[in-house]
Amino acid sequence: MNYELLCNKVISIVKLTGNFIRKEAMQFDVQKIEYKGLNDMVSYVDKTAEQKLVQNLEKLMPEAGFITEEKTINRAGKTYTWIIDPLDGTTNFIHGIPTYGISVALYEDRLPVIGVVYELNRGEMFYSYKGGPALMNKKEIKVSNNPDLKSSLLATGFPYYQFDEQAKYLKLLAEMMQKSHGVRRIGAAAIDLVYTACGRFDAFFEYNLQQWDFAAGCFIVQQAGGEVYDFAGGNDYFEKREILATNGKLTTEMLEAIKKYF
The missing domain is CATH 3.30.540.10 (Fructose-1,6-Bisphosphatase, subunit A, domain 1)
Incomplete structure (x- = not known):
């Protein structure tokens, strides 16, 4: 083909x-x-x-x-x-x-x-x-070269249902806010992902997504040289519907933070 x-x-x-x-x-x-x-x-x-x-x-x-x-x-x-x-x-x-x-x-x-x-x-x-x-x-386009959280701008999404994970998420969000240039919430996961792919964001994380929210965006991030994982650091994000997409340089730092809460 x-x-x-x-x-x-x-x-x-x-x-x-x-x-x-x-x-x-x-x-x-x-x-x-x-x-x-x-x-x-x-x-x-x-x-x-x-x-x-x-x-x-x-x-x-x-x-x-x-x-x-x-x-x-x-x-x-x-x-x-x-x-x-x-x-x-x-x-x-x-x-x-x-x-x-x-x-x-x-x-x-x-x-x-x-x-x-x-x-x-x-x-x-x-x-x-x-x-x-x-x-x-x-x-x-390529993902960014920022080497660590302290020099990075992050993106995420907020849950609008299934609030049982909200307390853990807010703790994670607080940590990310303190360790980075900031965290943005645009309100469209597909856009967050392609902005990560082109280096506007250095990483994106969100849970409780649907497959149509991230199927195209995750692929584009990977093709742009980035990495995509589930919150455990595995490759089962499609089924778990939780996404960590990074430029590859922030993966270890971000997974360490995420694993504290999820």
């Missing part, structure tokens, strides 16, 4: 869907939101964007399965699976905060081969494919 060619086709599909989201952002009515669960919002924009992505990705690979946030399709694939978040940062979108995007990953035999994350407000397309570099708008 020509992964580069397929990735370019995915980028075109993501751009088209992004145009739809941008248009709707200009006239979005907050009264049209729905709730999937506690503090878990969705809108017609999420659902329609997902339908557009699925429809066009199906044309590329009719045999592929799908894992999608809004469950507009439920189909297992034998070899290939698309993992889609049609609007990562829905809460930001609903409140008019300009950080949100589209995340699309392709997995082959349970391993990532394509990752695309489109941050809509800055018009930045982050992507990579098996055997290729990590890029942003056609320019190669």
